[in-house]
Amino acid sequence: MKTLHWRDVAELVGVAAIVASLIFVGLQLMQDRKLGMADITSARTESAVALTQLVTENRELWIKGLDGEELSTVEEMTFFAIAETIETYLFEEWSNLSQIGDEEFANTVLKDYAYQIYVYPGLRRIWEEDGERLRTQESKNLGNAFRTAVDEELADLQSRGYVMPREPNYVYW
Numbered sequence: 001m002k003t004l005h006w007r008d009v010a011e012l013v014g015v016a017a018i019v020a021s022l023i024f025v026g027l028q029l030m031q032d033r034k035l036g037m038a039d040i041t042s043a044r045t046e047s048a049v050a051l052t053q054l055v056t057e058n059r060e061l062w063i064k065g066l067d068g069e070e071l072s073t074v075e076e077m078t079f080f081a082i083a084e085t086i087e088t089y090l091f092e093e094w095s096n097l098s099q100i101g102d103e104e105f106a107n108t109v110l111k112d113y114a115y116q117i118y119v120y121p122g123l124r125r126i127w128e129e130d131g132e133r134l135r136t137q138e139s140k141n142l143g144n145a146f147r148t149a150v151d152e153e154l155a156d157l158q159s160r161g162y163v164m165p166r167e168p169n170y171v172y173w
Contacts, residue, residue, distance in 0.1 A: 040096065047089055054082055068121030083126045087113075091146050110146070114153035119164055 015123045029078060055062050058078060065071060065079035090113050097106035 044093065047092075051086060051089055052086065058082060065122040066120040067124065079122065080126055083123060087127075087130075092141060094146055110149050111153055114150045114157065117150065118154055118157045118162065157164075 061071070061075050061078055062082060065075070065083070071079055076111055094106050094109045097103075097109065117124050127150075131151070
């Protein structure tokens with residue numbers, strides 16, 4: 001009878017140790033997730049600051065490009081690089097938000113970008129030229145899902161006959 005009692009105690013201690021280790025692992029995962037989210041937030045902030053600085057340093061060119069004015073070759077390359085950088089930033093933002101399940105904010109990012117493309121002829125020109133290049137590659141990736149969703153939002157703005165604002169409110173994200 002004594003051996004049975006010790007065996008029960010040993011099993012109980014073993015079960016308690018397993019439960020304690022599972023609780024520890026769960027707490028560790030929660031802490032790692034919080035740290036990961038903090039890192040993502042920090043990286044987003046750094047990216048946003050860098051984009052703001054990039055556009056601010058080239059503000060006259062940015063406005064000229066957004067308005068669809070004629071640009072020199074160097075200006076065109078700079079405007080294209082800034083626009084592509086912003087698109088990449090917004091795609092990453094949309095992708096991250098979609099992956100963590102924040103569809104409402106992900107859609108806000110997407111709709112805001114589509115609106116800016118709709119309003120600014122220079123941004124729209126780059127969007128359309130880039131789209132043509134991507135269509136010839138026939139790539140199937142998440143970037144295409146973003147592009148398709150933005151194109152659908154642009155089509156919706158067009159079909160509703162959305163009126164352009166009288167005074168441009170220049171964007172720099």
